[in-house]
Amino acid sequence: MIKSAELRRRLSKVRGEMRRERLTALYVNKDFDAFYLSGKDTGRILITKDSAILWVKDVYYELYESTYSMRGYPLEVRVHDESDLKRTLRCLRSKSIGVSSAEYVAPIRKASRKKVVVSASAKSARSVKTKEEIDRIRRSARIAKLGMRKAREVVDVGVRELDAVAEIEAELRRRGSERPPFDCGMLLASGKRSADIHARPSNKRISRGPVVVDLGAVYRGYHSDMTRTLSAGSLNSDERRVSDLIRRLRDETIDLIRPGIQASSVHKYVDESIKAAGYNFHHLSGHGVGLEIHEGPNFRPGANVRLKPGMVFTVEPGIYLPRRFGVRFEDTVLLTRRGCKKLT
Numbered sequence: 001m002i003k004s005a006e007l008r009r010r011l012s013k014v015r016g017e018m019r020r021e022r023l024t025a026l027y028v029n030k031d032f033d034a035f036y037l038s039g040k041d042t043g044r045i046l047i048t049k050d051s052a053i054l055w056v057k058d059v060y061y062e063l064y065e066s067t068y069s070m071r072g073y074p075l076e077v078r079v080h081d082e083s084d085l086k087r088t089l090r091c092l093r094s095k096s097i098g099v100s101s102a103e104y105v106a107p108i109r110k111a112s113r114k115k116v117v118v119s120a121s122a123k124s125a126r127s128v129k130t131k132e133e134i135d136r137i138r139r140s141a142r143i144a145k146l147g148m149r150k151a152r153e154v155v156d157v158g159v160r161e162l163d164a165v166a167e168i169e170a171e172l173r174r175r176g177s178e179r180p181p182f183d184c185g186m187l188l189a190s191g192k193r194s195a196d197i198h199a200r201p202s203n204k205r206i207s208r209g210p211v212v213v214d215l216g217a218v219y220r221g222y223h224s225d226m227t228r229t230l231s232a233g234s235l236n237s238d239e240r241r242v243s244d245l246i247r248r249l250r251d252e253t254i255d256l257i258r259p260g261i262q263a264s265s266v267h268k269y270v271d272e273s274i275k276a277a278g279y280n281f282h283h284l285s286g287h288g289v290g291l292e293i294h295e296g297p298n299f300r301p302g303a304n305v306r307l308k309p310g311m312v313f314t315v316e317p318g319i320y321l322p323r324r325f326g327v328r329f330e331d332t333v334l335l336t337r338r339g340c341k342k343l344t
Contacts, residue, residue: 002039004072006132010036010125011052011074017121018098024049025094026121027108032291033100033122035221038075040064045075046088053088055080086111127288127296128310133222134334137289137312140177140224141332141343143217147172147181148228148344151188151213157232161188161201168215177217182225182293187214190232195326197283197318208233210243210325216293216332223293225314226344227330242279242319242327249273249317250329253285254340257315257333263303270299270317279319286314289332311335312343 014037018026028034028045034054035041043056054068054075061068061079068077078084089097089112098119099108109116129137150171154164165188169180180186189199191207199212214227229243253270263286270285286299289312297305297313307313313335318328333340 001067001070002132004070004074006130007037007039008072008074009130011047013125013128013130014047014121015049017124018047018119020124021098021119021121023094023096023098023117023119023121025092025096026098026100026119027089027104028100028122029104030100030122032295033126035291036122036126039067041221044080044085046085048092048094052076053078055085089114123296126290127305128308129290129312129334130310133290134310134312136220136222137224137332137334138343140217140219140222141226143172143175143177143219144181144215144224144226144332144344146175147177147215147217148213148226151215151228152230155188155190155206155211155213155230155232157206157208159206160203161190161206162203164188164206165201168213172215172217175217176219178220179218181215181217182223186216187212187227189326192323192325194229195320195322195324197320197326197328206232209235210239210327212326212328214328214330221291223289223291224332224344225289225293225330226332227316227318227328229327229329239325239327242321242325245277246317246319246327247329250315250331253315253317254331254333254342257307257335257340259309259335259337260306263297263299263305263307264301266307266315267299267301267303271301274317274319279321281317282320283318284316286316288313307335309335309337315340 026047031041096115188201190211194212211230216225267285271281274281288295316330320326332343
């Protein structure tokens with residue numbers, strides 16, 4: 001259970017982002033944002049400068065009473081009633097209301113009869129983690145590392161990819177992961193299939209060469225993410241050269257990152273380093289990790305967000321050579337005032 005003091009800190013962060021956007025009202029209806037603010041992944045929340053109201057179905061009101069009745073709980077909890085929600089929206093003094101997703105613009109405009117804009121307030125608040133969130137991600141990362149240790153034990157020439165994945169995912173669950181990696185399962189691809197960036201495990205047997213293993217865990221709602229390129233049998237000279245290049249580039253990129261650097265600058269460094277070696281780069285060089293496996297900040301061209309202490313994200317360079325092989329190394333890292341700390 002998330003304590004009231006932690007939820008109050010999170011609400012304060014969201015209000016701070018609202019002030020930056022000059023918003024006086026924010027409507028939250030996304031499960032991840034609801035969990036972030038209420039401790040449960042259900043309900044609709046309306047935040048203003050002076051109030052925060054959570055509407056939930058009557059069944060959840062009863063099920064989660066111990067949470068909602070905590071001393072100091074920062075939200076006023078009401079049983080969901082559409083007419084009450086509309087009345088509350090229409091009585092707001094605010095001329096405009098922020099919503100966390102474009103899909104809610106039309107229905108909230110109709111319900112409130114006010115101007116509705118898409119707001120990044122909740123998303124921005126979530127991008128910088130609290131101490132409790134970081135602790136949960138650390139635990140998740142520890143579980144992921146144990147899963148990767150199991151991968152090193154079971155990945156070998158002749159083993160079916162799906163059999164290897166079954167053992168790895170079972171180990172993750174035994175060690176405390178609440179859900180499969182990425183909710184839909186981990187990635188594992190060997191041989192020529194390792195050049196497929198998002199290859200799912202198959203019935204094929206692992207062949208000699210690089211094996212890309214991409215996995216993570218979930219602990220108390222928080223994700224971790226890591227990738228290693230393992231070797232089944234021995235690697236040839238090209239495979240070793242590319243593997244060494246990407247492993248070294250991952251470490252150099254992590255060392256490069258400091259508070260204040262733009263996410264786009266990090267991506268540019270990875271992209272230019274890979275091109276200088278004679279290859280092309282085909283995906284984000286990193287992404288935020290937290291309640292969602294992919295959240296802000298994203299490391300891509302044009303991503304001008306400046307990185308801040310408390311952000312947790314991945315660094316994941318890779319090279320993919322169709323009909324030959326692929327290599328990727330990825331770690332989840334925490335940005336501190338002095339630089340990055342690897343969590344995986």
